[in-house]
Amino acid sequence: MTTQDRTTPHLVLYHFPGACSQVCVFALEHAGLPYELRLVDLRSGEQARPAYAAVSALGKVPALLVDGAVLTENAAIQTFVAALRPEAGLFPPDSSxxxxxxxxxxxxxxxxxxxxxxxxxxxxxxxxxxxxxxxxxxxxxxxxxxxxxxxxxxxxxxxxxxxxxxxxxxxxxxxxxxxxxxxxxxxxxxxxGLRSRLSEIPAFRRMLAIEAECQAALAQRASPHP
Ligand SMILES: N[C@@H](CCC(=O)N[C@@H](CS)C(=O)NCC(=O)O)C(=O)O
Structure with missing residues (x-):
């Protein structure tokens, strides 16, 4: 078994563009972790449907599947991603x-x-x-x-x-x-000036691009026949 096998669980992030889950997108991007992004359309009420209740009992994003186990709450997901890849520097290295x-x-x-x-x-x-x-x-x-x-x-x-x-x-x-x-x-x-300072970080720019792609995908879902 390689180090990669041991430390890289299968990750699925439930997200809506513009929601607080964008911070988890950034974290995963910066950590360089492979993940699948699944959109939950908060505008159409998808979060309240039974299919999503199995993932998030409260009908919220973000939710992260970690090898099929659900992790909810933004702060917890961020802490988890940072712990999975400490070398990514998602927080300052001081461990006191x-x-x-x-x-x-x-x-x-x-x-x-x-x-x-x-x-x-x-x-x-x-x-x-x-x-x-x-x-x-x-x-x-x-x-x-x-x-x-x-x-x-x-x-x-x-x-x-x-x-x-x-x-x-x-x-x-x-x-x-x-x-x-x-x-x-x-x-x-x-x-x-915070957004401008963060834009110096490549993963932040990738997160913004992913947000735009997600918005386009949801618009496409809403009107599939242009
Ligand atoms: N305490 C949760 C709150 C998450 C939350 O409120 N997410 C919003 C999007 S920013 C949401 O999913 N809203 C959908 C709804 O309440 O119906 C966390 O920090 O993860």
Whole structure:
């Protein structure tokens, strides 16, 4: 058995372009791992259909099949990919307990704090039976506080952990959703420039190209006879 056989499981990533699962696409691309990408069309409600419930009980992307076993939750998938290919440098090499804690703190901030806030900006009607405008207003206040904090952290080096890591790619996703929902980043230059800094990394550019291909594939599914 070769090293490759021992350490490369069969990987299938469930993804929707523009969703937070794009960070997992980046991680797999940067790690150079072979994987199959399966699209889940969130716009047509594919995530709520019984076929996908077997993969994700909550009907969410990302989900990763690892030799057929399901792994869910973005932060967990990123941590898994980084552990599978430590040499890929998806996080800074410091393996001290404090560094591991800080890494987890960054991922948790993105998944547990920023994600619900940007969802409240982009899609307030999804999280209330009441007035969506009230949710949007509150999300805006929370976004101002949270992004100001992220800006302060990034202002020194441009990166959450001092050098680039998956936390920055995750943060960039939250920034992109907030920006396309009208959040004004003009007073937050470190966050505004994050996408441009990440674009120096080839895997980030590949991820953007894959996003465009996925969008085209979904458009094709919606109108198969042009
Ligand atoms: N806690 C989950 C949240 C994942 C999540 O909310 N994904 C969104 C896309 S960004 C989704 O699948 N939404 C579909 C839905 O809620 O119906 C994680 O961090 O992986």
């Amino acid at each position: 307990p404090l560094a591991a804690g800080r890494r987890q703190a960054g991922l948790s901030l993105c998944g547990g704090t920023l994600h619900p806030i940007v969802r409240g900006l982009a899609n307030p009607g999804r999280i209330t039976d009441g007035d969506p405008e009230g949710v949007r207003r509150k999300s805006l206040q929370l976004a101002q506080k949270s992004f100001a904090h992220a800006e302060a952290v990034l202002s020194e080096t441009g990166w959450w952990l001092g050098t680039w890591s998956l936390v920055d790619v995750y943060l960039n996703w939250a920034v992109s959703v907030a920006a396309s929902s009208g959040f004004d980043f003009s007073g937050l230059p470190a966050l505004q």
